[in-house]
Amino acid sequence: MVTVKKVLNNNVVIAAHKEYEEVVLIGKGIGFGKKAGEPIAKESAEKFFVLRNAEEQEQYKTLLEFVDEDFISFMNDSLERIEEQFQSSLNEHIHVGLTDHLHFAMKRIQQGHGIKNPFLKETELAYPKEYRAATELAERIHKQFDVRIPEGEIGFITLHIHSALTNRDLSEINRHTQLVSELVGLIETNLEMEIERDDMNYLRLVRHLHHAIERVATETYAESQDTLLNVLQKEYPLCYTLSWKLMKVMQKRLQKRVPDAEAVYLTLHIQRIYTTKQRMN
Known part of the structure; x- marks a missing residue:
C-alpha cells in the first residue's frame, strides 16, 4: 500500500512510497474520489513508475x-x-520529455508550422x-488524433526513444548526431563530392561515426593498428589525411583523446565512398 499525496486527474495519482518517496500511479479511474492521505494499493495501477529527479517530478505534475x-x-x-x-x-x-515534446509538436503542426530536422537521415541510419x-507511434497519433506527424518530427521522436532505452542524456545524443552530420559535411567538402544518402557505403560510414564517437566519449579505445596505418598512409594518402582532420574535429568537440587506430577505420570507410564515386564518374 502507498498513500495518496496528490490526485492529478482521474487516471493519475502522485503517492508517497516508503522506498522511493514519490511515485506516479496510472490507471483507469485510479484517482476518482481519492483524497490526500488515503491509502491505495499500488497493484491497482496499470502503470507504476518513479521520477527520482525532483525537477522531473515537478515537470510531470x-x-x-x-x-x-x-x-x-x-x-x-x-x-x-x-x-x-x-x-x-x-x-x-x-x-x-516525449509527452511534453509531442504535445507541443502537435499544437505547432495543427497551427500549420513546419518542422525542420537537418539530421533526419543520420538519425534514421544510426538508430x-x-x-x-x-514511425509506428506517429501512425497511431494520426489514427487517434487526426494529426499527421511529419518525417522530421519522427527523427526527434527516435532520439527520445534511443535516449530512454540507453539511459543516455538526450542533449548528448543530439550533440553526437550533429557531430556526425558535421563530419559528413567535412568529407564532402574535402573530396568535392556529394555522398548519396541512400548508398550502402554512406549507411556504413554513419553507423561507424556514431560508434566511434561513443567509443571516444566512453573512452573505450580500439586496439593499436600501427602497421595498417603505415600501409594506408602510402596507399590512400588523400583519405588518410582526411581521416586525421575528422579525428581532430572529434577530439575538439568531445574534449577527449581520439586513438590513432580510428584513422584506420575512417580511412577505409572514406576510401570506399571515394572509389565508388570515381567509378560512377
Whole structure:
C-alpha cells in the first residue's frame, strides 16, 4: 500500500512510497474520489513508475495540469508498447520529455508550422529500430488524433526513444548526431563530392561515426593498428589525411583523446565512398 499525496486527474495519482518517496500511479479511474492521505494499493495501477529527479517530478505534475487526459493515457500506453517491442525498460524521464515534446509538436503542426530536422537521415541510419518504433507511434497519433506527424518530427521522436532505452542524456545524443552530420559535411567538402544518402557505403560510414564517437566519449579505445596505418598512409594518402582532420574535429568537440587506430577505420570507410564515386564518374 502507498498513500495518496496528490490526485492529478482521474487516471493519475502522485503517492508517497516508503522506498522511493514519490511515485506516479496510472490507471483507469485510479484517482476518482481519492483524497490526500488515503491509502491505495499500488497493484491497482496499470502503470507504476518513479521520477527520482525532483525537477522531473515537478515537470510531470505541471504537464498533467494542461495536457488532455486522453493524450496522457495514449502516451502511457504507447510507451508500454515500445517497452514490449524492445523487451527493455525505458528510462522514466521519457514520460516527461516525449509527452511534453509531442504535445507541443502537435499544437505547432495543427497551427500549420513546419518542422525542420537537418539530421533526419543520420538519425534514421544510426538508430533504425528506434526509427521504426517512432514511425509506428506517429501512425497511431494520426489514427487517434487526426494529426499527421511529419518525417522530421519522427527523427526527434527516435532520439527520445534511443535516449530512454540507453539511459543516455538526450542533449548528448543530439550533440553526437550533429557531430556526425558535421563530419559528413567535412568529407564532402574535402573530396568535392556529394555522398548519396541512400548508398550502402554512406549507411556504413554513419553507423561507424556514431560508434566511434561513443567509443571516444566512453573512452573505450580500439586496439593499436600501427602497421595498417603505415600501409594506408602510402596507399590512400588523400583519405588518410582526411581521416586525421575528422579525428581532430572529434577530439575538439568531445574534449577527449581520439586513438590513432580510428584513422584506420575512417580511412577505409572514406576510401570506399571515394572509389565508388570515381567509378560512377
